[in-house]
Amino acid sequence: MPATFTRHPAEIERKDTGIGGKPPLDRRPTGGGGDGDNWDNRPQGRRGPRELLSRYRLGILFALAGDLMFFVALVSAFFVRQSAGHFDARENYVSDWHALAVPPILWINTAILILSSVTMEMARRQLFHEIDVMEEWLGLGRPAVKRAAPWMIATVVLGGMFLVGQWIAWEQLIQEGFRYNSPDPSSHFFYLITGTHGIHLLLGILALVGALAALFTLRRVEMRQVVLDCTAWYWHTMGLFWIFLFALLAFFQ
């Protein structure tokens, strides 16, 4: 059985049979399991409708934690490199770090990426809408998928726009004479950070396209939820990483 988020008051009302109230939640009508099987003390655990979803969420959480450390390493390298310098023949401290003014288009890109997170979240929520999910679960078409798909397509388009925007930013910097291998360390870092983040986002777009295909092909509702949910968390995290990385590039040069 799939997990759902929304719960309409009407549905809760419906469960109340009116002939003695709701059955107690802490007892299952199984008659007990015998030897030492104490249902009351049984930990809720991760069994039940959310078992699959929480397993995959745990996985994506850890995967992203590892990914976070990748960017942490790059950012700490940024700060170390920034403070590295040398003493010249006259004992003057010389630093070769020149602050790089980021192209203004990055502001627009950032706004686009935030907007894409909004559309992503709209798509994700569709798959947990109780009535639609129940219809899907009962095999009455795929209303949740049909509602989510336009939002996903919008996210792909916005993500593509972000990447194109980053490309334009690179072009502008190259026009001004900053290349990856120009002797300026701040330009190494600009390309390195935007580049690795861009690769992550490209993978996110591929995952979204894959998820879109999966929504129409996967047979289990639970798996459809898992696919979109994990893609969405990945997407949100990349958006969050970008906000921090952008702040680093824009204000901590």
Added chain:
Amino acid sequence: MIEGRTRLRLFTTDHRAVGVLYLLLALAAVTVGTFLSLLMRIHRVWPDTALPFFGVLKPEDYLALVTMHGTLMIFFVLTTAPQSGFANLVLPEQIGAREMAFPRINAAAFWLTVVAFLVLLAAFFVPKGAPISGWTSYPPLSAVPAAGPGQGAGMDVWLASIGIFCVASWLSSVNMLATILGERGAGMSWTRLPMTVWAWLVTSILTLLVFSVLLAAVILLFSDRHFGSSFFVPLGDMVNGRIVGRDDGSPLLWLHLFWFFGHPEVYIAVLPGMGLATSLLANFTRRPVPGYRVMAAMLIAIGLLGLVVWGHHMFVSGMNPYAGTAFALTTMAIAVPSTVEVLGWLAMLWGGGLRLKTPMLFTLGFLSFFIAGGLTGPILAQPALDTYLHNTFFVVAHFHLVMAMAGAFSLFAGVYYWFPLLAGRLMNEGLGKLHFWITVVAAYGTFFPMHLAGLAGEPRHYERLTGPVASFSGLLPLERGITYSAMLLASAQLLFLWNIFWSARRGAVAERNPWAATTLEWSPEKRLSRVNRGPYEYGANFGETDFCAQWEAVTKQE
């Protein structure tokens, strides 16, 4: 027909099969690594003797051997076998799970590791051979292709291999963490986890945190080599008569990034052994683990402290001396939880009914090496002492005892202990004991004299002791002894291999729970309804037996 079956078995997602595959991979790596180390040992004492595959070794070939030996042993043996190998064998059973959380990701991680292994071995066959900058690959030597033979294509291959390995470890640890956190069976609360699971939990967290950093460092280094950046090459740096440093890159940055990975890596290698030692000592002394919660907490403490001690590898690197003091403090602090663990083990031994089976012997060997190698740790943690000892064989002796031999002995202990699970037969006790005694004597014979060589000032990474500068030729007799001992150590492992092959076919048939153990991998039923008790209920009187296994029903409790 048979081919189809083999393929099914190779690309399996069954955790136990993946575990066996990991152990086989580690066996392949350890065979190559040991062979390389023997070549090094022979070359050190008979530098003009022609060696197989290499002929008369050139100095750079010696450094290539050092590099490849270290990389193979650290990454492909001590990282894969204790964590991925053993955890895949028994972790799901030990926590009462049906299978891993992500069996396919788990299998994919294994095959990526295989790819990394093959790529690494390819370094021997590219033009100019394997890299020579050691398993730590310090720049600028590693950042400049012209820095030496093997630093061109060989170094690129090395970087590719390590990059793939990082991704594989990341996938593998995601699976482990999701399994331990999410897939525990009913009743398997945190305080009912066997200590091995605690250890795998900590090592998985460490793996997740540090391998990504290594991946970032590898990418930066690759960029320095090929894309014209200079993260690690300092200004005016001169290599082979050419100035290669264009701006203020910092080799120290690599050292920080690398050792932020490299030191936790040591704990990734040895923590599973500590967890296994705790379980095995409880079993073979028939006593509960004293202070279970403290022992588990200390494993976590070692893991956490292990993340903040990396600078003790860098005392002589030109790092700020005040930073050195801070790292010396954290390093000595890590002796505290380690000592708590050791005291816990000794407490189990004290008056425990020792059953000296082969797994127990190897656990005691682990304990011995962990203490013997650990005691030189606080010495090397002093910046002043380390300045003298850092580049000598003293350090080689230290980490070969505390990491390599302790790690290897825990691997042996695990194989002897879990063999019945896989083969349904016990390994031969007589051969096992012979293997243990030869190995323990030869291991001390190999690595203990290195302390003396190091105190005498013998530098590591020198290709020969004789020649124009003869200051260390007085150490040659000692070195010869080490080499003979290393040969004995390596050949004793043939006994182990023979024991495995022989016992898998002819060994004594094992009952379901041959060691009278309590943890769930020995449970007779495949599916458990519920876990009712802690992992180490030994020693008290439980009816006919002196233990109460985790799968026993609650009614059996007094």
